[in-house]
Amino acid sequence: MHSGIEHSLQIVTDYLVEMCRYLKGKLGTERFIPWFGDPTAANQVISPAQFEQFALPYSKCLHQEVLSMGFKHILCHICGEQNENYPHWAKIPMGDPGLVSVSHEVDLEKAIKYFPNDIIVGNIEPATIQTGTPQEVYELTRKTIEKGKKAPGGFILAPGCEFPPKTPPVNAFMIMKAIDDFGRY
Numbered sequence: 001m002h003s004g005i006e007h008s009l010q011i012v013t014d015y016l017v018e019m020c021r022y023l024k025g026k027l028g029t030e031r032f033i034p035w036f037g038d039p040t041a042a043n044q045v046i047s048p049a050q051f052e053q054f055a056l057p058y059s060k061c062l063h064q065e066v067l068s069m070g071f072k073h074i075l076c077h078i079c080g081e082q083n084e085n086y087p088h089w090a091k092i093p094m095g096d097p098g099l100v101s102v103s104h105e106v107d108l109e110k111a112i113k114y115f116p117n118d119i120i121v122g123n124i125e126p127a128t129i130q131t132g133t134p135q136e137v138y139e140l141t142r143k144t145i146e147k148g149k150k151a152p153g154g155f156i157l158a159p160g161c162e163f164p165p166k167t168p169p170v171n172a173f174m175i176m177k178a179i180d181d182f183g184r185y
Contacts, residue, residue: 009058017065029070033099035077036062042080051085060092067093074098075121079161081105090114097153104160108147120151123160129171130164137171141178149185157183 020034040046041055063074073095080103082089094100098118102111104125111120124144128136141157148155157179 005054009054013058013062016062020066020069020071024069024071029072032071033073033075034066034071035075037077037079037101039079041078041085042082043084044081048084048088051082052088055085056088056091063093067095072096075101077101077103077121077161078106079103083110086110086114094118099156101158102160108144109150112147112151115153116151117153119154119156120148121156121158122148123158124175126159126161126164129159129175130167132171134168134170134174138174138178141175142182145178145182 016036023032023034036059038055038059041051041059046055063076066074074093076092076094076098078085078089078100082103083106086106089100094115095118098115099121100111100115100118101121102108102123104123106123108120108123111122122144124137124140128140132140145155145157148157157175
């Protein structure tokens, strides 16, 4: 017998699988990359033991089901501070390659260690993008690019979550400048 939590997780998993099946029918597997995020699994919310017991089996099942439909890639945003969950996340198939988006609380070198064959996406701190000085944004972007270049599976520069809506235009410009200055490899 499932607990209420497990029953809820199964309903969500079934829904996401069916949504991907629907989108596959409408767009095909080449024109759509399934995207999943999991902020509720952050270590500020649940422990690594709870992640292993509750989140891991359902996330693993979801990813396996979606990949078995013929999708080659999954974009998964591991949201929030999940440093202690990374050994478990590494057990979840992401695709060939997967796209693993990491929040700013996780060092890119850690993400690269656990996902060496996947494309790492991230992880400029959103608060710095919005409230930092232009020079701070430029330096943080440079440091992120330099770490990301070490990802053997590839790297896509992005905010550690969403791009803040009140970002000063000069800070967005400084990200682009850092990309122009350091983003080629």
